[in-house]
Amino acid sequence: MANEILEEHIQNEYKWGFTTNIDTDEAPKGLNEDIIRFISAKKNEPEWMLEFRLKAFRNWQNMIEPTWAHVSYKKPDFQDIIYYSAPKPKKELASLDEVDPELLKTFEKLGISLEEQKRLSGVQSNIAVDIVFDSVSVKTTFKETLAEKGIIFCSFSEAVQDHPELVKKYMGMAVPPTDNFYAALNSAVFTDGSFCYIPKGVRSPMELSTYFRINASGTGQFERTLIIADEDSYVSYLEGCTAPQRDENQLHAAVVEIITHKNAEVKYSTVQNWYPGDKDGKGGIFNFVTKRGICLEDNSKISWTQVETGSAVTWKYPSVILKGNNSVGEFYSVAVTNNYQQADTGTKMIHIGKNTRSTIISKGISAGFSNNSYRGLVQIKKGASNARNFSQCDSLLMGDKCGAHTFPYIEIKDKSAIVEHEATTSKIGEDQLFYCKQRGIDNEKAIGLIVNGYCKEVLNKLPMEFAVEAQKLLAISLEGSVG
Amino acid sequence: MIETKSNITQTLLDQLQENAPKVDFMPDTEIISAIRYLEEKGIPNNKHEDYKYCNLEAVLRKEFKSVEQSFNELTNADIAPLKLDEAINLVVVNGNYNEALSEKMIVKGLTVKSLNELSASEKILLSSQAKSDTDALIALNAAFTGNGLFLKIETGNIIPMPLHVIYVNSGSSNIVSNTRSFIHIGASADVTLVESFFNIGTGKVFSNFVSEKFVGENAKLTCHTFQNEGALSYSVNTNQVKINKYSNYSNTTMTLSGELVRNNHNVVLADSNCEAHLNGLFISNGTQQIDNHTLIDHQMPHCESNELYKGIAKDKSIGTFNGKIFVRKDAQKTNAYQSSKNILMSDDAIINTKPQLEIYADDVKCSHGTSTGKIDTEALFYLKARGIGEESARKLLLQAFAQELIDKIEIPSLQERVLHLFEKAL
Numbered sequence: 011m012a013n014e015i016l017e018e019h020i021q022n023e024y025k026w027g028f029t030t031n032i033d034t035d036e037a038p039k040g041l042n043e044d045i046i047r048f049i050s051a052k053k054n055e056p057e058w059m060l061e062f063r064l065k066a067f068r069n070w071q072n073m074i075e076p077t078w079a080h081v082s083y084k085k086p087d088f089q090d091i092i093y094y095s096a097p098k099p100k101k102e103l104a105s106l107d108e109v110d111p112e113l114l115k116t117f118e119k120l121g122i123s124l125e126e127q128k129r130l131s132g133v134q135s136n137i138a139v140d141i142v143f144d145s146v147s148v149k150t151t152f153k154e155t156l157a158e159k160g161i162i163f164c165s166f167s168e169a170v171q172d173h174p175e176l177v178k179k180y181m182g183m184a185v186p187p188t189d190n191f192y193a194a195l196n197s198a199v200f201t202d203g204s205f206c207y208i209p210k211g212v213r214s215p216m217e218l219s220t221y222f223r224i225n226a227s228g229t230g231q232f233e234r235t236l237i238i239a240d241e242d243s244y245v246s247y248l249e250g251c252t253a254p255q256r257d258e259n260q261l262h263a264a265v266v267e268i269i270t271h272k273n274a275e276v277k278y279s280t281v282q283n284w285y286p287g288d289k290d291g292k293g294g295i296f297n298f299v300t301k302r303g304i305c306l307e308d309n310s311k312i313s314w315t316q317v318e319t320g321s322a323v324t325w326k327y328p329s330v331i332l333k334g335n336n337s338v339g340e341f342y343s344v345a346v347t348n349n350y351q352q353a354d355t356g357t358k359m360i361h362i363g364k365n366t367r368s369t370i371i372s373k374g375i376s377a378g379f380s381n382n383s384y385r386g387l388v389q390i391k392k393g394a395s396n397a398r399n400f401s402q403c404d405s406l407l408m409g410d411k412c413g414a415h416t417f418p419y420i421e422i423k424d425k426s427a428i429v430e431h432e433a434t435t436s437k438i439g440e441d442q443l444f445y446c447k448q449r450g451i452d453n454e455k456a457i458g459l460i461v462n463g464y465c466k467e468v469l470n471k472l473p474m475e476f477a478v479e480a481q482k483l484l485a486i487s488l489e490g491s492v493g
Numbered sequence: 494m495i496e497t498k499s500n501i502t503q504t505l506l507d508q509l510q511e512n513a514p515k516v517d518f519m520p521d522t523e524i525i526s527a528i529r530y531l532e533e534k535g536i537p538n539n540k541h542e543d544y545k546y547c548n549l550e551a552v553l554r555k556e557f558k559s560v561e562q563s564f565n566e567l568t569n570a571d572i573a574p575l576k577l578d579e580a581i582n583l584v585v586v587n588g589n590y591n592e593a594l595s596e597k598m599i600v601k602g603l604t605v606k607s608l609n610e611l612s613a614s615e616k617i618l619l620s621s622q623a624k625s626d627t628d629a630l631i632a633l634n635a636a637f638t639g640n641g642l643f644l645k646i647e648t649g650n651i652i653p654m655p656l657h658v659i660y661v662n663s664g665s666s667n668i669v670s671n672t673r674s675f676i677h678i679g680a681s682a683d684v685t686l687v688e689s690f691f692n693i694g695t696g697k698v699f700s701n702f703v704s705e706k707f708v709g710e711n712a713k714l715t716c717h718t719f720q721n722e723g724a725l726s727y728s729v730n731t732n733q734v735k736i737n738k739y740s741n742y743s744n745t746t747m748t749l750s751g752e753l754v755r756n757n758h759n760v761v762l763a764d765s766n767c768e769a770h771l772n773g774l775f776i777s778n779g780t781q782q783i784d785n786h787t788l789i790d791h792q793m794p795h796c797e798s799n800e801l802y803k804g805i806a807k808d809k810s811i812g813t814f815n816g817k818i819f820v821r822k823d824a825q826k827t828n829a830y831q832s833s834k835n836i837l838m839s840d841d842a843i844i845n846t847k848p849q850l851e852i853y854a855d856d857v858k859c860s861h862g863t864s865t866g867k868i869d870t871e872a873l874f875y876l877k878a879r880g881i882g883e884e885s886a887r888k889l890l891l892q893a894f895a896q897e898l899i900d901k902i903e904i905p906s907l908q909e910r911v912l913h914l915f916e917k918a919l
Contacts, residue, residue: 414852423840425867432860435860437857
């Protein structure tokens with residue numbers, strides 16, 4: 011019985027595998043300084059930006075791909091990637107009606123129709139969407155509402171043009187261009203992304219949201235997001251990703267940087283549902299992302315929440331550097347792998363300031379032939395007195411062909427620190443299932459209930475709009491994977 | 494121009510080769526391939542994932558640039574204070590089994606001899622678990638090993654009293670001692686074994702110990718490892734243990750001194766229904782480095798493993814626990830637990846922990862927990878409020894923290910010895 015359901019689920023094709031036909035303006039394949047100059051020129055960037063890119067590129071050339079992660083895949087050929095592809099430029103979009111209808115259809119299929127967003131704009135809680143469609147931000151909604159508050163929320167390239175002083179000051183602060191192989195690559199070739207600045211004392215009236223989507227075949231997606239929260243400000247930022255079905259592996263190497271000033275708080279939520287490859291492990295996205303936040307000043311807070319259900323190979327460690335005194339870092343994660351997916355994900359919490367606190371809750375679920383690893387670092391630097399960390403990593407195994415692993419690193423150099431770490435690995439208990447079934451809940455629903463309960467701690471942290479989608483994704487990813 | 498760093502591995506190899514001990518049991522081919530492996534890989538440094546917190550290369554470069562191999566001869570008087578009263582004491586000096594210093598007692602089913610005296614059929618068993626192409630330190634041992642100890646308990650024998658192996662090194666200047674032992678517990682046999690490590694010389698010692706232990710079907714091996722090598726000693730202890738169906742293996746490691754102590758404890762649960770229990774306690778001060786590294790390899794179903802490691806780091810010392818539980822595809826119904834608790838007593842002390850789970854079977858219960866902190870201030874206050882001075886209150890709490898592990902030592906005189914040294918170190 012269980013096997014039948016599993017079979018059925020395994021045979022489910024990727025629901026969002028469709029391609030939008032829009033002419034793209036592409037750079038030739040390959041990577042060299044000329045391509046970088048091409049991208050920079052295409053985007054009409056100032057000289058310092060080009061310098062930043064070239065410096066990163068020169069560093070990247072001397073770096074080697076990391077191999078320490080518990081994943082195995084065919085290394086991408088970096089000369090076989092198109093580093094720039096932009097949908098045909100359409101100027102001055104006054105309303106959503108002017109957006110390419112093909113594009114709108116794509117978003118509709120994803121279930122995040124802009125129309126709905128617009129319709130909702132008259133009502134209470136809203137989400138401002140900055141859509142990244144194959145590397146170029148097409149449309150930023152709600153810009154005007156935000157502008158009233160002084161919030162800058164735009165595409166990265168606009169920010170480079172309009173707010174060069176902010177970009178120049180903060181870019182590379184959390185993730186230096188020399189940080190790691192993929193961050194260096196991104197710094198050299200990033201095409202677009204989102205930029206967000208919350209001024210002093212402002213609480214963002216709505217949740218800001220970006221939907222990433224990889225479209226053209228053979229294009230790498232190199233996004234860059236920069237979020238700056240000035241003193242006493244607050245913002246909740248949502249990121250969602252889906253990519254259409256492709257046979258060759260596509261590379262995604264994004265960089266996300268968050269900087270918080272005194273008393274500021276940033277909450278960053280991700281639902282990642284990129285194409286995971288088919289049931290034989292063919293195709294799928296390589297997701298090699300560097301995400302890092304710095305609590306620069308006192309009493310600031312950065313919170314990462316992620317639901318990872320997609321991608322063939324994931325390599326992602328959203329981290330927080332707790333520099334300011336009394337700053338707080340949080341990491342809540344649900345990672346689901348099925349079929350031949352591989353995920354190596356976790357976090358780093360670097361405690362530098364006094365009285366800093368961090369919490370890590372990671373829930374891994376592996377099914378099919380997949381491998382799911384948690385890899386994390388908690389580091390208490392000398393002088394970070396009264397630092398406190400609590401980590402919990404639980405893994406759930408479904409089927410006997412998958413693997414679940416935990417690699418926590420804990421380094422403590424201050425005696426007043428209190429650090430706790432616990433991890434468990436298990437399968438869904440027969441007694442739990444029996445308990446549910448006894449009360450008239452069928453097998454399928456019981457599993458859904460137990461898995462949802464298992465992930466509840468994390469799902470609760472997601473903003474309402476996302477929680478619904480995340481729950482749906484979990485249900486789709488795991489329906490009947492256990493018996 | 495960057496000056497190329499001197500290759501410490503090569504320097505060490507050259508010096509050791511000059512007066513390498515001649516042993517019969519280690520085939521020449523094995524020695525040659527071990528040296529080749531060492532030349533290729535070198536002594537591991539902190540770039541090596543398994544030695545991330547224990548940079549052996551740096552230690553050797555700093556302390557063992559020149560090796561004299563000036564070993565001291567030891568007499569009964571030297572050994573007497575190291576012996577345990579209620580045990581049969583066996584002595585291994587500078588890597589060689591010393592029959593003259595060991596106690597002779599005829600016990601049914603017990604064979605004790607040096608590795609050179611092995612029969613052809615026994616020789617085959619050697620190096621089957623400690624393979625020199627897996628670790629540089631095992632290779633170093635294989636290449637320059639002394640004439641170590643072979644200990645065998647025949648099938649079905651229960652040894653009525655503990656066996657105490659005293660591994661003692663003594664040199665008048667820098668020495669490198671490669672000690673090897675092979676412990677074979679036959680089916681349904683039962684024995685308690687104490688392995689003590691000392692350094693009573695005046696020179697620095699780099700002690701590289703490798704022990705292979707084999708526990709037969711339905712057998713029981715209870716081990717206690719007692720490490721008190723002193724400030725002149727830098728030691729790496731590798732235990733490669735393989736246990737069989739229905740067998741039970743337990744080990745309690747007490748680390749009380751030693752400038753650098755690295756313990757590699759690898760246990761393979763090779764068949765179903767067996768149990769392994771690893772425990773460890775250390776207290777470190779000064780600039781000591783204590784690194785406990787364990788690997789539990791669950792290969793077959795219905796097995797159980799337990800780990801409990803505790804540490805107290807004072808002054809500028811560094812304590813590390815790196816434990817890995819590996820559950821293979823066939824090892825269904827595995828229960829594996831791992832716990833590491835540490836107390837930091839000073840702002841200059843460092844605790845690193847890395848508990849790992851790598852699991853490929855679904856019907857298992859595995860968990861690990863680690864916590865690091867300071868002495869509970871509320872508990873301290875409670876005691877102080879009852880008129881106990883701060884210093885003694887702190888000692889009381891630390892003792893309570895360690896007691897759980899000290900209680901695991903079943904041999905009274907050894908327990909007394911540990912307790913005495915532990916209290917002294919507090």
